[in-house]
Amino acid sequence: MSELPKLFSKIDELKPVFIDRLSKAVAIPSVSAEPERRPKVVEMANYLSEELKKLGTIVEFRHMGKQDGFEDLQLPPIVLGKLGNDPAKKNILIYGHYDVQPAALEDGWATEPFELVEKDDVLYGRGSTDDKGPVIGWINTLQAYQEAGIDIPVNLIFCFEGMEEYGSDGLDELIEIEKDKWFKDTDAVCISDNYWLGTTHPALTYGLRxxxxxxxxxxxxxxxxxxxxxxxxxxxxxxxxxxxxxxxxxxxxxxxxxxxxxxxAPVTEEEDALYEKIHFSVEELQNALGSKTNLFDDKKRTLMGRWRxxxxxxxxxxxxxxxxxxxxxxxxxxxxxxxxxxxxxxxxxxxxxxxxxxxxxxxxxxxxxxxxxxxxxxxxNWWLSSPNHPNYVAAAKATKEVWNVEPDYTREGGSIPVALSFEKALNKNVLLLPMGRGDDGAHSINEKLNVPNYIQGSKTLGAYLFYVAAEL
Amino acid sequence: MSELPKLFSKIDELKPVFIDRLSKAVAIPSVSAEPERRPKVVEMANYLSEELKKLGTIVEFRHMGKQDGFEDLQLPPIVLGKLGNDPAKKNILIYGHYDVQPAALEDGWATEPFELVEKDDVLYGRGSTDDKGPVIGWINTLQAYQEAGIDIPVNLIFCFEGMEEYGSDGLDELIEIEKDKWFKDTDAVCISDNYWLGTTHPALTYGLRxxxxxxxxxxxxxxxxxxxxxxxxxxxxxxxxxxxxxxxxxxxxxxxxxxxxxxxAPVTEEEDALYEKIHFSVEELQNALGSKTNLFDDKKRTLMGRWRxxxxxxxxxxxxxxxxxxxxxxxxxxxxxxxxxxxxxxxxxxxxxxxxxxxxxxxxxxxxxxxxxxxxxxxxNWWLSSPNHPNYVAAAKATKEVWNVEPDYTREGGSIPVALSFEKALNKNVLLLPMGRGDDGAHSINEKLNVPNYIQGSKTLGAYLFYVAAEL
Ligand SMILES: [Zn+2]
Ligand SMILES: [Zn+2]
Ligand SMILES: [Zn+2]
Ligand SMILES: [Zn+2]
Structure with a gap:
């Protein structure tokens, strides 16, 4: 474990480089829902590919044909990558998406949506938290590993898609094709495309409705x-x-x-005991609603209503x-x-x-x-993983190392279909490891990522790779 | 009464002239709902004014200002007219509207909507039945009176508006202004802007919901x-x-x-007895619905459901x-x-x-x-008149004279606000005397007026003037 402090200080040192890298990504309006911006989605795939190649990653594009319902609109490529091929190391599959939701200044943004603006330790911009921040976060931590001269303790398999915000057209087909090819050696999956439950406490997510x-x-x-x-x-x-x-x-x-x-499924005593520890309050729900029209006045019943x-x-x-x-x-x-x-x-x-x-x-x-x-x-379908799996244990240790607290074990009320797709196709554990906070406004105006979440988050991803190599 | 056969044969003789007159009216797309067609609505007011003047009518336009909700859109004029000023005669106020519903060939019309097409004794075209046919019908019958050398037995007061299909903007205000001026000598009102209940039997309408x-x-x-x-x-x-x-x-x-x-109001025995005589069947309702999803299976309950x-x-x-x-x-x-x-x-x-x-x-x-x-x-509000009033008795005699049957006494499920406006402002009886049939499709594609309804209808208007002079 003695290597982690070295990694973390390299990450701190590279902070301006990391923010610049995210700026360049946010500046490309890779909106998958708008056909006229399809060239920008492709441009973003190329940018990502170049950044991955700088690390030494082998990159291949997969073209999944035309988009359903359009005469002549090609889907953006799915970007596959491999970094490391040491047979003695475990293979971790990383999923993320490089497309974003639509955004326009006139919708009510305080700043230009496709320009990353830093203000009071917060990074504003479309895609900052969903999902360019986490995707770039992986590149950041791997760069830090290399520049600090630390051996990356696992082999990495990347799968970054460009249609997530518009139904993940082509992704399930790709997973089916590649499950015994590009993805065949996968030992565990990690997805960073959701959020902490609240604004103060890191979380690991093990279930989806x-x-x-x-x-x-x-x-x-x-x-x-x-x-x-x-x-x-x-x-x-x-x-x-x-x-x-x-x-x-x-x-x-x-x-x-x-x-x-x-x-x-009935609530077990074990599950019942989990809720007390979770960092969440009904006031946070009321803030999110913008009203006091919450159905329940206690934390436990509210969380149960949301996810179980x-x-x-x-x-x-x-x-x-x-x-x-x-x-x-x-x-x-x-x-x-x-x-x-x-x-x-x-x-x-x-x-x-x-x-x-x-x-x-x-x-x-x-x-x-x-x-x-x-x-x-x-x-x-719903999806439920096991928070006791070594993949989660590794993420919990990484969280403890970086944030100095135990993570909240959360579930999400919404769906992230890719989690279930990977689990079914590969039969390996899938971990959801969020980087952003519950109030980041992923699909709203003024989407943001707090600088500490970006930088400590990049450290968490790096520490996770360290621990998962040991735990798996 | 000996004059009526002479009037009727003159009307038969003038049939080609009358159809030509309606053709010219239908050819002007006076759609009040479409601001870009406002000049056409004004053109229609001018056409109507010219036709009225040929009869010797004194015509005045009333300009009611700008249309609500538009920066700079003038309302079309309300066309007022007076024909005859013999103090010994009764004064009959005639209301009608010269604007029409929107229509376009691509909506599914079988023929050009703004061209009157005669086929199998039916006249197709927008406004043919609603309400250009009846408005032109008044001009027709008055022309016949004059060419047959018969003295018109009443003085006529005309009020023709051009915004009926778009909320009658300005009309209530005009009625308020003119009730003691242009309309002050009114003895009874006649409006021909609704339809027979079915397709075979003439009707007089004495109520609206x-x-x-x-x-x-x-x-x-x-x-x-x-x-x-x-x-x-x-x-x-x-x-x-x-x-x-x-x-x-x-x-x-x-x-x-x-x-x-x-x-x-409870159903009286007298009212209850009325329904049996009315020419209507549940099958006609089913045809209009295009389905068998009628609520009631008997005629009486259906008619009660529609209007009482x-x-x-x-x-x-x-x-x-x-x-x-x-x-x-x-x-x-x-x-x-x-x-x-x-x-x-x-x-x-x-x-x-x-x-x-x-x-x-x-x-x-x-x-x-x-x-x-x-x-x-x-x-x-709802409106209910009395079918025993001399105004209705006159219309019933006219109907009998022309169609050789007693009219159905009907009420309408929908509203015709102007009936109530005139009744309240003038405190005189208002008669609804329909010209077209229940299947004319007033606001639909392929709007039509059967030639017998147009020609016999013009006769009915003429006979009504004859009888109302005697009855009032
Ligand atoms: Zn996302
Ligand atoms: Zn999203
Ligand atoms: Zn009408
Ligand atoms: Zn109408």
């Missing part, structure tokens, strides 16, 4: 109707839909669909009146959208059956002449 | 939320809204708001996800829209109190931390 998305279509007349002429003589699809919607979940968040809660219980959200209605004003139309066909966040041990197929059967039954009770059809539009 | 439009605003967090991160920890406005919506009306159309049905009972329609939600696809947003603030069609003896203010108190109570039961606010966005 899944999501199953449903649509209820209610159709009646052949075309929209005038409510003056037809109101009171025709069965109205919107009336049926709101009755069905009202049967799904109560205002206190309780899911009303029979069978769903029965599938949820399912939730049901009604998102909206397609086909009804939806703008300002006062239109008196009777919509002929409405599509109600809702989704359920899923947790262990909900089975996706079984959930679909519960949901669709229930809606069919409730629709029958309405005794309507309109036609009701419920269906699942898409589903992604 | 009103409409009160409501909005329920539910607000919670400061901004839209990601359902992965916040689902299960935050009170969701959309959940509250669908519960409130579900308390308003059942799938069979029954309004659930206490107090509303108590205000509805209130109905409640849920129109949609502003602020929620409303397009195709599967977005997982939790909307921060949603505005639910619904309206109630009102009938005698519902009091608008009392209705607002019933609705808002009820929603407030139901919101309390939800026990939500979100904020709920219900309000009335706008309201227009």
């Amino acid at each position: 899944g999501v199953s998305y449903y649509q209820i279509t209610v159709s009646g007349p052949g075309a929209d109707l005038h409510s003056g002429v037809f109101g009171g003589t025709a069965a109205e699809p919107m009336t049926d839909l709101v009755h069905l919607f009202s049967k799904l979940v109560t205002s206190d968040g309780t899911i009303q669909i029979p069978g769903v809660m029965d599938m949820v 219980y399912p939730s049901l959200s009604i998102h909206g209605v397609e086909g009804a009146f939806s703008t300002t004003g006062a239109k008196t139309v009777i919509p002929a066909k409405v599509k109600g959208k809702f989704s359920i966040r899923t947790v262990p041990n909900i089975e996706m197929d079984q959930l679909d059956r519960c949901v669709i059967d229930y809606i069919d039954q409730e629709a029958k009770k309405l005794n309507t002449k309109n036609t009701v059809k419920a269906e699942c539009l898409h589903a992604g | 009103g409409v009160s439009y409501y909005q329920i605003t539910v607000s919670g967090p400061g901004a839209d939320l990601h359902s992965g991160v916040f689902g299960g920890t935050a009170a969701e406005p959309m959940t509250d809204l669908v519960h409130l919506f579900s308390k308003l009306v059942t799938s069979d159309g029954t309004i659930q708001i206490p107090g509303v049905m108590d205000m509805v 009972y209130p109905s409640l329609s849920i129109h949609g939600v502003e602020g929620a996800f409303s397009t195709t696809g599967a977005k997982t947003v939790i909307p921060a603030k949603v505005k639910g829209k619904f309206s109630i069609r009102t009938v005698p003896n519902i009091e608008m203010d009392q209705l607002d109190r019933c609705v808002i108190d009820y929603i407030d109570q139901e919101a309390k039961k939800l026990n939500t931390k979100n904020t709920v606010k219900a309000e009335c966005l706008h309201a227009g």
Whole structure:
């Protein structure tokens, strides 16, 4: 362990270089959702490739064809890399993404979004925390290893994609192709693409909820109707839909669909004991909401609501009146959208059956002449890892070394599908090791990464490589 | 009465002239909703003015200023006219509108919408039935009176507006200004701007429903939320809204708001007996709906549902996800829209109190931390005339004379606010005397007016003038 102080002081020394490297990355507006910026996404792939090659990494691009739904739009390359091939060392697969969310000054940014601006020890800019900061963080720590003359204790396998913010088009296919090729020697996976729970305490993340998305279509007349002429003589699809919607979940968040809660894994004593230690408060939730409309007033139940219980959200209605004003139309066909966040041990197929059967039954009770059809539009499974796995133990030791505290063991309410994809394809442990804070505003205006998170975060990644070599 | 056969044969003789006159009117795309077509609306006012002047009418334009919500868009003129000033004669006020709904070939029209096309005894074109056909019909019948050498038995007062299809901007103000001036000698009002109930039998219309439009605003967090991160920890406005919506009306159309049905006038034996005679079938409703999703299977209950009972329609939600696809947003603030069609003896203010108190109570039961606010966005009253008034007796005799049947006495489910405006301002009886058929498609593609409705309809207007002179 005597090498780590040397590594850390090299990282401190290189801080201006690291900030400059992130500046150059943020200056490339690699927005995957905007076809006209696709050349910028490719430019960012090239920049990353050059930085990796400077370390001695072997880099290959994988081209996954055209983007779905576009005539002639090539997907950006998936950047694969290998650094080190010592058969005596373990092989760590690093995933990250080099594309970013859209951003424009006029959305309300205080500074130019594609210019990294440092102010009061905070780095502002699109991609600073999601996910250019962490991706560049890997390059930083490896540069520090080399310049400090420390042997990198593992072989590294890189997989950086450029479509994460737009559905990871092509990634699952690539993982399937490369699982026995580029990725075949992988011993463990590390992903740095999520956030601390709050703003003060580092975290390791070992679980994610899944999501199953449903649509209820209610159709009646052949075309929209005038409510003056037809109101009171025709069965109205919107009336049926709101009755069905009202049967799904109560205002206190309780899911009303029979069978769903029965599938949820019970809380063990061990799990119950975990929550007390976690650094989080209901006030932090209220700050994030911008209101005091939290469902629960205690920390434990709030955290459980976020990551270990399912939730049901009604998102909206397609086909009804939806703008300002006062239109008196009777919509002929409405599509109600809702989704359920899923947790262990909900089975996706079984959930679909519960949901669709229930809606069919409730629709029958309405005794309507309109036609009701419920269906699942898409589903992604939940993911749960083991925080006792050596991969997590290594990350915990690294966190302790850098931050001088035990990490919070957290789960996320949202989904990061790639975690599950790697785990299933490679059958190796996947670690989520966040760099940024819970208030970084990943997809919002004024996205930021605090300088300590960037620099100490780069140290944490370096220390993780050190410990994982020993633990695995 | 001996003069009417002479009038009718002159009308038959002038049929080609009348169709040509309507052709010229339809060829002017006087779409009031499209600012760039405002000059065409003015052109139509000039055309109408010229045709009226050829009859000897004194015409004056009234300019009502700029259109609300536009920097520099003048309202089209309201065309006032007077034909005849014999103090021994009664004065009949004729209202109509010379503007039309938008139309474009690419919406699915079989023919050019602004070209009157005659096919199989039907005249197709935008405005043919709404409301250029009836407006030109008055000019036709007066021309026939004059060419046949028959003295017109009443003085005529005209009021033709050019903003009816876009909210009648300026009209109520004009009626207020002119009620003791241009309109001061009015003895009765006749409006030809609605339709027969079905396709075979002429009608007189003596009632209209009103409409009160409501909005329920539910607000919670400061901004839209990601359902992965916040689902299960935050009170969701959309959940509250669908519960409130579900308390308003059942799938069979029954309004659930206490107090509303108590205000509805009971069905008298006399009214009950009226429905049997009316020419209408549930099949006609099904044809109009393009489905068999009618609420009631008998004619009487269907007609009562359309015009003598209130109905409640849920129109949609502003602020929620409303397009195709599967977005997982939790909307921060949603505005639910619904309206109630009102009938005698519902009091608008009392209705607002019933609705808002009820929603407030139901919101309390939800026990939500979100904020709920219900309000009335706008309201227009119902209108009910007396079919026994001499104005109606005259129209019934005219109908009998031309069509050789008793008219159906109908009410409309929708609103025609000008009927109420004239009645209130002038305190004179208002008659709705439709020219077109129930399937004319006034606001749809392929709007049409059957040639018999146009020609016999012009005769009916002429006969009405004859009889109303005698009856009033
Ligand atoms: Zn990300
Ligand atoms: Zn992201
Ligand atoms: Zn009209
Ligand atoms: Zn109209």
